[in-house]
Amino acid sequence: MRIPVNNIGDWLPKPTLPESKQPAVNTGELKVAESREYKPTLDELRVVMELTEIVGGPGMPLGILDKKSRLEEFRALSDVTLGKGIRFDGPNGVKVEDVAHPAGTPDNPVAWDPFTYMPRFIFEPGEDALPVSPSFDGDADLDNDAPKDANGAAGHYKDGVIGKNQALSGGFAVSQKGEYTVHTYSFYFATNKAGNYHRKDWSHAQVYLKPDSKGELKPEFLYTSWHHGAFLTPWADVKKDAQGKPVVEVQLGSHAVSPLSKDQAIPTKGLQIQGDGQALLNGEIVPHQLTWDAFQGNVKNAKILVPDSDAFKTRLLTMRLGKVAFDPIMPEVFFQEAGLGKVFKEKAKAYLEAVIEFGKTLSKSVINLWNSAFN
Secondary structure, three states: OOOOOOOHHHOOOOOOOOHHHHHOOOOOOOOOOOOOOHHHHHHHHHHHHHHHHOOOOEEEEEEEEEEOOOHHHHHHHOOOEEEOEEEEEOEEEEEEOOOOOOOOOOOOOOOOOOOOOOOOEEOOOOOOOOOOOOOOOOOHHHHHOOOOOOOOOOOOOOOOOOEOOOEEEEEEEEEEEOOEEEEEEEEEEEEEEOOOOOOEEEEEEEEEEOOOOOOOOOEEEEEEEOOOEEEEEEEHHHOOOOOOOOEEEOOOOOOOOEEOOOOOOOOOOOEEEEOOEEEOOOOEEEEEEEEEEEOOOOOOEEEEEEOHHHHHHHHHHHHHHHOOOOOOOOOOHHHHHOOHHHHHHHHHHHHHHHHHHHHHHHHHHHHHHHHHHOO
């Protein structure tokens, strides 16, 4: 059975401009950044610099220096299992379940709205890989989206461009796990130009909702992905914008996500996506908005993906590979296993050795560059 797509007039957020000045939405192409050349030494250094930024930010880090993904391992530390959402343990593969909205009834159900708690995403100036549908080029092959080798000419993705088939797009899902209802916001990127160059990259942010004394869901934590690790930040500790949305920064090249602390100013340069989906470029509204893909039927303001379509399969794959998109890590695991003190106690020696080795490599590169310039 074909799942209907919501009427576009209902699911596109309305611009905040006066009616006479409202821009057309997602029309044409807009160049927001120049194509960046991948430079291995500099882009490895960029990831090291990210760590210094996030150490001073809010939240509890989990697995950030492990050099490999241990999110499955961390999730297994909790006895709490997924209640409802999207599963992969059924006889027919994926099983999509709707999570009922507590404000609704069986006779009068209420749909989830991705924009209710959506963070404001700030992309560092110069970012040339921006969130698109994984099937933006009309097929289910993620390997032809970008060049296999860094700085290559192949690939369907146009660096630094939004609009037309590269319209801003994300994946949304709702999970019920223990006492938490979790909204997952997922982005797919054609390339990663920080650290080790690779095609196919993804990042997530999650909002953990918990019922208050009246049974009403309230945001309690914000989860943000950072390479093979993650951060969990109390909702009260994250910077909020004028719309009351948490503000997160997407790191240049790597797409690692880190929250801004309450005392940090919100930057104005580069591309930003507000919590209502409206895109801004250098602080000015542009005629582009983020739209969401969803799998579950009780989601409004989103395109409900048709099972077995290219859009369904590719979005499902990229969110599943993100490890936590459909089965979140419980906050209790962060309380037990996270924290900078524990991270540095267990991992600092190996990380310091890696930094020292990198410094030696960088020094040799600088010396060689100097010699070639004056010889």
